[in-house]
Amino acid sequence: MKGYAGKYLLVNLTSRKIVSKMLDEGMAVNFIGGYGFGARTLYDYVPAGVEPFSPDNVLAFWTGPLAGTIAPVSSKYAVFARSPLTGFFGFGISSGGFAFELKCAQWDGIIFTGRSDSPTYLFIDDENVELRDASHLWGRTTWETEQMIREELGDDTVRVAAIGPAGERLVRIGNITNDRNRQVGRTGMGAVMGSKNLKAVAVRGTRDVEVADPDGLMKFSMELNERLQGPKTEKYRVYGTPANILIHNKLGCLPSYNFQRGTFEYAEEVSGERMLKTHVRKIIACTNCAIACDHVNEVREGPYAGTVASMDYESLNMLGPCCGVRDLNAITKAVEICDTLGVDTISAGVIIAWAMECYEKGILSSEEVDGLDLRFGNSEAMLEALKKLCLREGKLGNLLAEGVKRASEIVGRGSEKFAIHCKGLEWGAYSMRSLKTSTLGFAVSIRGADYLRSGSYQVDVRGEVDRLKLDYSRGKIVCDGENLYAIIDSLIICKFARGIFSSVDELAKLYTLTTGIEMTGKQLLLAGERIHNLAKCFNIRHGASRKDDYPPPRAFEEEMPDDVVRGAKITREEYDEALNGYYDARGWTREGIPTAEKLLQLGLEKEAEEIAKYQVSHELKLTGAK
Amino acid sequence: MALKTKMTERLKKIIVCNVDKCNGCQICEFVCSFTKEKVFNSRKSRIFVVRIEPFLNLALTCKKCDDPPCVRACPTEAVQRLSDETIKIDEEKCIGCGWCVEACEFGVMRLNLETGIAFVCDYCRDIGEPQCVKYCPKDALRYITIEQAARELSKKAVKSIVQELLSACITTI
Known part of the structure; x- marks a missing residue:
């Protein structure tokens, strides 16, 4: 079994005991790596009733079999825990050089349990692993922490994944940063890390990464690298994902003013095309990536001159148009604040946009927003609110730090209707009412509102389906997308490369060349389905059912005002039909619960047994309701 | 005689890295460690990517x-x-x-x-062509003489001046 390191770390932060565990071959074949290993870990380690910030929650870092090898776009790792935002399956994927370094240190992953009684960080120096004091790092930004750890270890090649002050303060959208610009962004993994008093993980790996067929992998990888210079990745290479601003604006699916609208009158000013001319100073790549998409902005004039931050479409849209903000300088500053203090830019933008709508509607008083003039488009107020959120400062900061679901429940007064989230995770930069297959994909996602679990926005944006309608058949599109993405997230490779593979068989080929384990595309997709079902079982255990798979009320109750999609909204009937289609495609009940039959078919025996209990309790509830 | 030697040396081919194109992907390091040692381990590479945050990336190897x-x-x-x-x-x-x-x-x-x-770095003398140059996805690495590198820089400078002049003319018109 090559490619894998074959072992992982189990670190108990309470007892400070560190154990090396062998990676089981069955685990490798059935769950591949990354997302699959994370699903296995969460299911096995986090029983019902374990609160996200409890020491009993786990925090697991996993790489995939390809990390550390020459397989393209493979230096990726994922972090898992029960999410403090959703209460369900939490995870995020990051790239940079951290995963590659961890594999070179010959570890597939790290599972943290317990809670340290004082700030600590883990230093992995090949086989030497130790918990070190992090008192002097507590309160430091992510960038400072990375720098200080490298200085104290006397090696600037050490890779560091760290939380910022937001994670320390249990801001629920706290994230984890490595290599300065790369984040495990979503579902509050940084907050869980903070709850464990774990400031950072630092890694130095110097060992060889062995693969089954080095010559074959080299040859295939170089061929793929060449494809990566072709048309399928051009968007990412030239303008980066901000190219989406004008594309989405034209289609009326660019969320602006807290998703009230799908166009932005100043879209041109915040476009990728404009940004490339006025802000992008350098485009950099993650380790072993032949695409290079990371557009690093520099603010050249005005009050934020000198600000440097990496900009992508989601950050740009949520902190820009979604807040009505059109000043690229301020948006770059906002991303810098998020990255250094350590919060997810997407969630942050949606939360502040919600607060702005509350303020404009008179739901939040001036006193409740700490005296800020929190109107849409006021970039200074947006930045102030953002800092307060990250540091839990004042009334406003403490409210917003809870995430948009909890904040809207605290405020009430009808503000829940325009809190744009699903399962507690804030919605990404795809309008709900003018991209309906996308919306189904977001809403059924196991980690909450999420475009990255199925990529179902693609059929809408490309015009392969009528994006303004929903029907039964969309369920299958989402389901197939999820199975494929589960594989991509388990191997783990970058989704930006997805277009260069002629079929899933090529992904299987990468897997076999690396590991020596025979695998077909069909088997891989089955593993994808297995992984996704396992993650779903975790959610069922923590109370998920059909009710959690709906978009927020704005999707159903308000019509889009933009000319290009005027009047668009989702009807309950069409959504229910599409959701039924999804559950049927999955082989789940119409309550959204995996059937024993499906789980057994996927080889998930003990899960089938447990989930059957929930099945019964749901049926009882339903009967009771009648 | 001494003069002749020096001239030849200035015409020797070396690996040159274009700082605008280099993005720090380290693919050259992977390719090198594989070529020289048949393993994937950037610490066994003969070419080294230096990243100085936030903008500077440059691959360096033997300058002969x-x-x-x-x-x-x-x-x-x-x-x-x-x-x-x-x-x-x-x-x-x-x-x-x-x-x-x-x-x-x-x-x-x-x-x-x-x-x-x-x-x-031995310039892959047994293969005849440095493999890092061959596989650099952005053509940031070149195997050329210093003279040639200089000529290309001159061309680039002239191009950008001409472009500026042209756009100035168009604006004036």
Whole structure:
């Protein structure tokens, strides 16, 4: 079994005991790596009733079999825990050089349990692993922490994944940063890390990464690298994902003013095309990536001159148009604040946009927003609110730090209707009412509102389906997308490369060349389905059912005002039909619960047994309701 | 005679990295460690990507210096300069003292972390073409003479001046 390191770390932060565990071959074949290993870990380690910030929650870092090898776009790792935002399956994927370094240190992953009684960080120096004091790092930004750890270890090649002050303060959208610009962004993994008093993980790996067929992998990888210079990745290479601003604006699916609208009158000013001319100073790549998409902005004039931050479409849209903000300088500053203090830019933008709508509607008083003039488009107020959120400062900061679901429940007064989230995770930069297959994909996602679990926005944006309608058949599109993405997230490779593979068989080929384990595309997709079902079982255990798979009320109750999609909204009937289609495609009940039959078919025996209990309790509830 | 030697040396081909194109992907390091050692391990690469946050990325390898400091520094004559101007390490003679490492102005001479023996880029002399150059996805790496690199820079400068002049003309019109 090559490619894998074959072992992982189990670190108990309470007892400070560190154990090396062998990676089981069955685990490798059935769950591949990354997302699959994370699903296995969460299911096995986090029983019902374990609160996200409890020491009993786990925090697991996993790489995939390809990390550390020459397989393209493979230096990726994922972090898992029960999410403090959703209460369900939490995870995020990051790239940079951290995963590659961890594999070179010959570890597939790290599972943290317990809670340290004082700030600590883990230093992995090949086989030497130790918990070190992090008192002097507590309160430091992510960038400072990375720098200080490298200085104290006397090696600037050490890779560091760290939380910022937001994670320390249990801001629920706290994230984890490595290599300065790369984040495990979503579902509050940084907050869980903070709850464990774990400031950072630092890694130095110097060992060889062995693969089954080095010559074959080299040859295939170089061929793929060449494809990566072709048309399928051009968007990412030239303008980066901000190219989406004008594309989405034209289609009326660019969320602006807290998703009230799908166009932005100043879209041109915040476009990728404009940004490339006025802000992008350098485009950099993650380790072993032949695409290079990371557009690093520099603010050249005005009050934020000198600000440097990496900009992508989601950050740009949520902190820009979604807040009505059109000043690229301020948006770059906002991303810098998020990255250094350590919060997810997407969630942050949606939360502040919600607060702005509350303020404009008179739901939040001036006193409740700490005296800020929190109107849409006021970039200074947006930045102030953002800092307060990250540091839990004042009334406003403490409210917003809870995430948009909890904040809207605290405020009430009808503000829940325009809190744009699903399962507690804030919605990404795809309008709900003018991209309906996308919306189904977001809403059924196991980690909450999420475009990255199925990529179902693609059929809408490309015009392969009528994006303004929903029907039964969309369920299958989402389901197939999820199975494929589960594989991509388990191997783990970058989704930006997805277009260069002629079929899933090529992904299987990468897997076999690396590991020596025979695998077909069909088997891989089955593993994808297995992984996704396992993650779903975790959610069922923590109370998920059909009710959690709906978009927020704005999707159903308000019509889009933009000319290009005027009047668009989702009807309950069409959504229910599409959701039924999804559950049927999955082989789940119409309550959204995996059937024993499906789980057994996927080889998930003990899960089938447990989930059957929930099945019964749901049926009882339903009967009771009648 | 001395003059002739110098001229030839300025026309020698070296690996040149374009700082605008280099994005720090490290693919050259992977390709190198695979080519030279048949393993994936960037610490066994003979080319090194230097990243200085937030903007600077540049890959560095042996510059084929005149009168190489690494050769001068070696107390056991393990570090030798061949007639094609590449450096060769005699592994039998190398005692792993690291003086060549200290002497190299560019930090591209290293000691193998496992064996302690010095290693450096040999321009893939057995293959005939540096593999890092061949596989650099952004063509940031080139195997050219310093003269050629200079000529290309001149061309680029002239192009951008002409473009500026042209756009100025258009604006005036």
